[in-house]
Amino acid sequence: MLNRMTRSLPAGLAAAMLAAAPAAAHFQEILPSADMLPEGGEVELDMVFTHPFEGGPAMDMAPPAAAGMVFHGETTDLTGALEPLPGRGAEAYRLRQRLDEPGAAVFYVEPAPYWEPAEGKFIIHYSKVVVDAFGSGEGWDAMAGLPVEIMPLSQPTSLWAGNVFSGVVMRDGAPVPFAEIEVEFVNDQGIAAPNDLYITQVIKADANGTFTYAMPVAGWWGFAALVEADAPMVSPEGEEVPVELGALIWVNAKAVE
Template identity: 65%
Template sequence: MIPPLLSRTILATTLSVIFALPAAAHFQEIIPSADVLPEGGDVTLDLVFTHPFEGGPTMAMKRPVEVGILANGTKTNLTDKLVEQSDKGAVTWRVSYNLPEPGAAIFYVTPQPYWEPAENKYIVHYAKVIVDSFASGEGWDEMVGLPVEIQPLTRPTGLWTGNLFSGVVTKAGKPVPFAEIEVEYVNDSGIKAPNDAYITQVLKADVNGTFNYVMPASGWWGFAALVEGDKPMKSPDGKEVPVEEGALIWIHTSPMGK
């Protein structure tokens, strides 16, 4: 039998470890090989469900419900062009496409719901990224029409490091007041966070659903506006659980003068 004092010590230590663990932010990546194609041409996009700043773990991703492109007012379904990949043993996806005409190509993904047992909920992150073909600077603010979606107010291509990005969080086409937005950096450069508080930046939109963020490092940045879905889903054990819907947009910045 464990002595009472030792038992209390073990319990306190266990609880301190549990509460010290950070809540890992999940991000649905849809990262293109370039955000601007000065002469048009081919672009390849990698679809990975992961924790960007920490470089993992990568969650296994079922074949998406839909992957598509909105360009010049026309949607094209690219789901049949998906190629299964692997990252650290987890299933990921890749798609390639040719952009022969000028204008913004808005690539988007509707993933299958992901069951997160640690949070007792399903996660569905509708993600998009804009690729500017022929550096046209046009069409970047078109909306795909996703259930939840970020409308950019700043052109999301051709940005310098340190530029401010602004957007509006929408649900069913209407702004979401005071929506919470998580921001993470795809940490390919090996930046060390002083502590866990720096890994995921958090901000809130204003009453009009508008938010602003200055990106301090070069590379890819993900903005995930999180809202609760209207309808619960059944968990693997048959219980009704909430659904986290995420509106994601990916933005690239480049250093000035290099």
């Protein structure tokens, strides 16, 4: 999507800048009503394809290819339980699931490929989030088995604002050296960015695919490791185009107060 700066420029210059711009910061959200269910029970997970820092605009999601959870080492396909999520400015989805036993569930979504004409590519952001029931502390590091996926090295359900979140970018089961990771948070507080580079921060993994990031404020933080798919897809115009694969994880940092 065009950022605030390019929007205010003359059309020709904006187009030139867009061509040179880094991958725009679409983020596939999968945000639970809570990342901890102290007494178990139902969790709602909202899936919106949007720009978290700016609070939108959201992009239409086609029905996701898959959604599910890994709980106690077992994967459950929940694709059939996806419901439309109205009121978010674009097609979005919601999942409701009960967790009645102690343990952390890893919820994931594989969105349908999203055609982004401004970037001339398809985007598939595999996205996941951990929800713990009964404060178990068990199962948060289970992998969902996605083609690209972030392996958390920090327990996502026990993070303070100011903590470092650390993870390993994985692709087909192997670390991705020097992978690029975009970072945004759901900016409910209306925090102003000093300039556009702060809207989507960019970090890189090290030679072992490991990255670290210190979260300065409380809230939901999204980490999106981006790689290009091996195989192209065919655009609506009938051309072979690249496919951006994203490995996203969402973690909630709690205020120290």
